[in-house]
Amino acid sequence: MSETLIQSDTSNSITTITLERPDKRNAMTPGMLDQLLSAIEAVDNDTRAVILQGSGPTFCAGFDLKMCANDPSGDTIRALLTGLSNCVRALRALPQPVVLSIHGAAVAGGCALLGGADIVVAHPETKLGYPVVKIGVSPAVSAPFLSASIPDGPTRALLMDPDLIRAQRALELGLIHELDEHTHDRALKIAQTLANKPIAGVRATKALCNEIGSPRTDHADNALRASLSGAGSEEERAMLGALWS
């Protein structure tokens, strides 16, 4: 019996999906991403808004690096990159709007989940970014989403500079939309507001935003391939191994 790493609850037409690995800062494992994809695909048509959040002190610290380091074949990181790309695309493809609630850290794979969200609320102390070049991994998988959301300058800086940015800066860039101390409460409020609107207009508007503003599928495929190309490489094994030495 596999561990429950994703919780999904539906009440009052709102489905809340929660990353449930709080003792590991919700670090992603291939199993967790499988469960996340299943939860996204299981969202009922009667649901009118979806919330994605993390339990415990932080939203998501990215991939479980210890697990990656223990697998020199690179298969674990390949499974994680593919699973992440599938989850982001599945979120975007949902007809319902997706509200993301982040706190603590939304880093690397955790930050990549922003690509599937329509509205992002962050705790003011949240840190965001893609520091994965430090472990020899390319964050290319997030590039199409970022370049379709924010200008080219900050996109390049975020993907190549391993430094993290603060929530206020992310707000200024348009990467997130609201800062709120009570992040989960605010996300629920937004989801309720969305759920109370007539359904056809909301769904048509999300679909239209996807058509105008989202990366093309072939870009998302190329981006995943670019990230996968480094998985299991000597550079990545050396840099990842150095983390634990």
Next chain:
Amino acid sequence: MSDLVTLTHDNAISTMTINRADARNALSIDLLDEMHRAIDELANTDTHVLVLTGSGKAFCAGMDLKAVLIELSGDETLGEQLLTSLARFTLKLRALPKVVIASVNGAAVGGGCGLTCVCDVTISHTEAKLGFPEVDLGLCPAVIAPWVVRKLGPSVARRAMLMGGVMSGVEAHSIGLVDHLAPSREELGTLTDTVAQRLASGGPKALGTTKDLLNTLDGSLDESQLLRAAQLSASVLRTPEAQAALGARMNHTKG
């Protein structure tokens, strides 16, 4: 020329005023016809800058409810005609080789707010109300969405159009919907004059060339995209859910 649109000229600056204050300058077929005519007339003048504004309290309240409510108009095709005319107007305004300023004197709602996104520069004041409440009425702001996405960037535009409602001039300024913010309604005129004079000091050919290049770079003169968007807006508009929400709004406004 009817009095739905007033066009005045002062040296290098022209001002086009939407003159339907009793209907909060809502876009009707007749009004849009006049707006098309005014832009055609302007194309042959040598002014450098056009200021677009509204008379009375509102800038533009969006689509005329009387035209889009099938129960009232008795004509199912009127909504699509109106939306198509708006789509063509936005293209014409964008292609005008002059700097276009939206001077948002009051409510700029739905299609009215979309118009401000077509302009090159938007000026407003703290008390103005701007936004895209289409989703609150079961509608989809498709016909203006390409302009909103270009003006605000995809991420901010997505939130603004999905959340609906209206925002203050202050919030509109903070998300980039408004470029220059006057501290009060009374001070909007002075600020508009200052910015318009400054823009008019540029060489008209340099300005026209720059605008033309920007339009090429952002692909904003893609007619087929806008006409498709107008049809999508019209198809959502015809749904019973949207018609019911619009009817309720109409009664609410009356009462």
